[in-house]
Amino acid sequence: MRVAIVHDWLTGMRGGEKVLEIFCEIFPDADVFTLIHLRGSVSKIIEERNIQTSFLQKIPLTKRHYRSFLMLFPLAIEGFDMGAYDLVLSSSHCVAKGILTSATAVHVCYCHTPMRYVWDQYQTYFGAGQKGLISKVLMPPVAHYLRMWDVTSSERVDYFVANSYHVANRIKKYYKRLAEVIHPPVDCSLYTPQENYKEGNYYLLVSAFAPYKRIDIAIEAFERMGLPLILIGEGQEERRIRKMAKKHVQCIGWQSSESLREYYRGCKALIFPGEEDFGIVPLEAQACGKPVIAFARGGALETVHGVYPSPRESPAAKTLIDSESPTGVFFTKQTPGSLMEAVRFFEQRTNLFDPRLIRKHAENFDRSIFKEKFKQYIESNYSAKIF
Template structure:
């Protein structure tokens, strides 16, 4: 990996001073894997992020060349327990990062990072994980899950989200080049911001996964246990199929609620170390997912070890799954409705046709999402962003940020 990083750094103009702005780093999940790969493209980089809760060993493994800068709010006591509730402050806080002394800005944005203040002559490349989910079309789902109607608290949240939409729209045309992590996000960018974006799929660490052909008899669902992941639907579906076994991998704010829903055929592992997580997914008969992901790195990881997918057919799953009945060498089943009945039907359909979805085909499918491909496409977008400002070399007139 080190050799690949050095090659990437040479290709991406090592004399250019780069600031990477990322919303926040609560844990090393999909967004942070993207951030890690972005950092690998440069010999040294400044990372600006609102909140940073990454442990030292993760920093050493994935961000050895990065210097992290956080917002003042990151120093509040126990902020890791309530930082999400500070969303209404985040536009203001992201605008307080001074990146104007860098040659180039790269933002990795699922919410706020794109709105960082830049100079007019400063190249800005933005990788969009998603427009702000809870501020736009999914506002109503989030409010319903939080039981926020039209009482005083509900009205306050609706007003704060209205203000967030205004800010989000105003900052949408700041980046010179905008990349989307899936065709679904590209469509959302076009609908919300009126901009086109090139699709660059996130990096999947396919080399960490070995192909496993002999599968166990259990199904698995794996994610951060948040409401929008809809793990509740998967658990209820397996409650209607007591003869089939489900393993739920992950922790989150819904952990206690979901455990209360589960029958005796559903077990929970909680958070698993990386090696155990890979083994659990690799040996599963299929991974079942009922949420609408912007991309869904966990889905692509399952394919990398030869595990078929049974997934809701909206969002990034449509980029990942080669659906049975609609593609050669199929790698999974897509269901069209987020309902218990649709999941049950999809699982039974999979059982009747699972020998048509070969582990080898799943593995081959996942190779489309390799980290090498991601770095190559980001390098191309990086130089295209520089070219917009008439340079493919360091911007010598720009002052360097002190390290």
């Protein structure tokens, strides 16, 4: 049996690539197909695979400005020859699920999200507040074409697996398909609490610098409160974000996994201001015993046992007293003011967050659990003996 793994692009180690890494461990002989590969940008486990790239790899500027070629992505993903493969596993947040397979192949898509650029996050990326010819004139018809292609190509998938119930609901809404939910993994063997636990003296935000991450909310909130915030990440909004960061916010770029672990261990809490499809970062922080202050939408509701500054804000009227072993605090509006209220609430109650219970919660999402669940899922939906 021959297996192919299809991933949108390989340009850095983020949440999707950490899932891909486990797929490469499950199927060590699988070939990997991707639109663009920046060599050395992902882990050794992925780099050692037989990686095939699309024609976009050879076009000048695409390696650094690949998002500008969004309209060509469907054509590029459909250009791969999958005729020799029995099982195709796509790891998709953009176009990977649109791969063309043979009539006899089984296609399983692990969907991180339907293409956010043209669905629920379209206004964030290309809405009225954006400047430039592409956003104002060219993008509306391109987005219309991509939506039609996205829905049509979803019919090529035999089985959908979603990374969260939040994403499963979007798959049902946009594609009219049902999806099994298997939450992504956190490496609990790497991300561990320090032996002598200490409360940190700074807050931490770890994220790609993309529009929907709403890092601007956190910067404004912490500059106004006068509390220290460290930003770890990079991306298309980096220039704007660095310009916003002044006295109390520090940008230090991407860090190695080992360095990131030390920042998790040293922080007071993780700040998570965006609406994420799932979000592995909050689990990495919790694996280190640290609480999370998160926007109460999306995947954070599935990974954080959060309490609310005010019972009136909670859908279930949660209070701190009746909450079961809280691992963080939720804020309900994507505004600096709402985040500030959550941080002040947390500052007054830090002793109520038990690092041992926070760590125990994160262990429910460990790599070993994800690997076993996914292997069982593949075996249950594929008649040939795989493992």
